[in-house]
Amino acid sequence: MPVAEGVHIIYTVRPGDSLYSIARRFGSEVQLIEQSNALYPPITDPGLIYPGQVLTIPETGVGQPRKISYIVNPGDSLYKIGLRFSATPDLLVGLNPQILDANVIIANVPLDVPAFIYSVERGQSLYRISRELGVPMNELIQANMGRPGFSADLLFEGFDLIVPLPSSRNIVVSEPLPGSTIMPGQALEGTARAFEGTLNYQLFDESGRNVITEKVLQVSVGAPQFGTFSTALQFDNQPTSPNGDLWVYARSAVDDRIIDLVQLRVRFAGI
Numbered sequence: 001m002p003v004a005e006g007v008h009i010i011y012t013v014r015p016g017d018s019l020y021s022i023a024r025r026f027g028s029e030v031q032l033i034e035q036s037n038a039l040y041p042p043i044t045d046p047g048l049i050y051p052g053q054v055l056t057i058p059e060t061g062v063g064q065p066r067k068i069s070y071i072v073n074p075g076d077s078l079y080k081i082g083l084r085f086s087a088t089p090d091l092l093v094g095l096n097p098q099i100l101d102a103n104v105i106i107a108n109v110p111l112d113v114p115a116f117i118y119s120v121e122r123g124q125s126l127y128r129i130s131r132e133l134g135v136p137m138n139e140l141i142q143a144n145m146g147r148p149g150f151s152a153d154l155l156f157e158g159f160d161l162i163v164p165l166p167s168s169r170n171i172v173v174s175e176p177l178p179g180s181t182i183m184p185g186q187a188l189e190g191t192a193r194a195f196e197g198t199l200n201y202q203l204f205d206e207s208g209r210n211v212i213t214e215k216v217l218q219v220s221v222g223a224p225q226f227g228t229f230s231t232a233l234q235f236d237n238q239p240t241s242p243n244g245d246l247w248v249y250a251r252s253a254v255d256d257r258i259i260d261l262v263q264l265r266v267r268f269a270g271i
Contacts, residue, residue, distance in 0.1 A: 001180055003066070004117035004160055008036075009057040009110070010070045012146075013049050026057045033057055036160040038149025043156070054146040056117060056160045068117065068162070069110035078102055085113045086139045086164040091172055094191055094226030114165040114172045115143060122157040129161065133179035134245075134265025139164050166264040170194065170226075173248055173262050183269040186233045188217070194250045194260075197222035199229060201248045205268070206241035217248070239268040 009026050019030045019039070030047070033039065036056045040046055049055070070081060078089035078099075093099050095112045105111070118129065130137040137152070143162040144150040155161070166173050175189040176182050192199055197219040203212035213236050220227035249261040 001177070002119040002121055003177060003180075004058065004119050005066050006064045007059040007067050007069065008117050008160070009059065010068065010113070010162065011055050011057055012071070012073050013051050013053045013055060015051045017049065017051070019047050019049060022055070022057060027059050028057045029060060032060070035158050037147060038156045038159045043149050049148065052146065053148045054144075056147070056162065058117075058160070066116060068113050068115045070113045072105050072107050072109050072111060074107040076105060076107070078105060081111065081113070084143055084145070085115050085162075086142065087114050087167050087172070088169045090169055090193070091167055091191075094170075094193055095172070097226070114167050114174075115162050116165060116177055118161045118163050120155045120157060120159045120161055124155060126152050126155060126161075129155075133163060134263075135163055135166075135178055166262045168249075168260040168262050170223075170250070170260045171199070171248055171262045173246075173264060176246070176264070176266055178264045179267065181267040181269050182233065184233065184235045187230065188233050188246075188248070189228070189230045190248065191226055191228055192219050192248075192250075192260075193223045193226045194219050195223050195253050197227060199248060199250055200258075201246065203233065203235070203244060203246050203266075205239040205244040209237060209240055211235050211237050211239045211244060211268075239271060241268075242271045243267055 019033055023030050036058055078092050082089050093102050141152055143164050149159050170193040173190040175187045199217040200214055201217055202214050205211055217229050219229045244266050246264050246266050249258045252259050
């Protein structure tokens with residue numbers, strides 16, 4: 001799957017900005033920003049940007065972990081930012097423990113957001129990508145609104161599409177990515193807030209067969225704090241279809257029902 005590794009910045013163009021000044025500010029290169037945002041004919045003249053446009057900016061460091069940071073704009077709120085990334089304000093606070101008051105965020109400060117970058121390949125459409133990843137089209141459109149090279153009807157090869165990570169109010173899964181191919185030993189990682197720090201997970205194939213029966217997963221800290229979780233997936237049964245669904249969730253302390261369910265589509269290696 002064509003996932004862009006490393007650090008990417010999501011930045012809204014301000015008056016007086018140029019691609020050169022943006023590249024210098026964030027440790028990138030003009031050519032990388034142009035490619036990432038399809039800033040070339042027939043979309044636009046090379047280097048032409050306008051205030052209010054949203055750009056993805058790849059940093060040029062080698063070996064950096066995959067991370068998306070959003071630069072806060074004047075007038076932003078966690079609710080507004082969360083709408084773009086299909087995330088709740090609570091989850092954004094959990095990903096950014098430096099936030100002391102959810103009602104007060106500072107302009108020009110970077111916030112970690114639950115998303116990744118998918119590099120569009122030749123001939124791909126937004127509909128096809130949505131189907132492959134199991135991410136609704138409306139979420140892809142919302143995450144990329146205001147970007148100069150984005151169109152729901154036509155995507156250019158090499159364009160960096162922002163894709164929200166699967167999440168609920170209290171859980172976000174960062175590994176595996178939606179649509180990725182998995183096998184036994186695959187890492188399951190993310191951030192969560194859960195009663196007594198306890199989550200559960202299961203894996204199904206398309207026929208509904210349990211590839212992994214329900215397992216318990218421990219978060220590094222319990223609610224009300226957010227913590228991280230990590231484990232290796234071990235299959236109980238062989239999948240009988242090429243695709244499946246991974247569920248990560250909590251169970252209610254009151255009646256044991258499933259709550260905070262996060263579902264993501266995966267593919268099975270070798271099928």
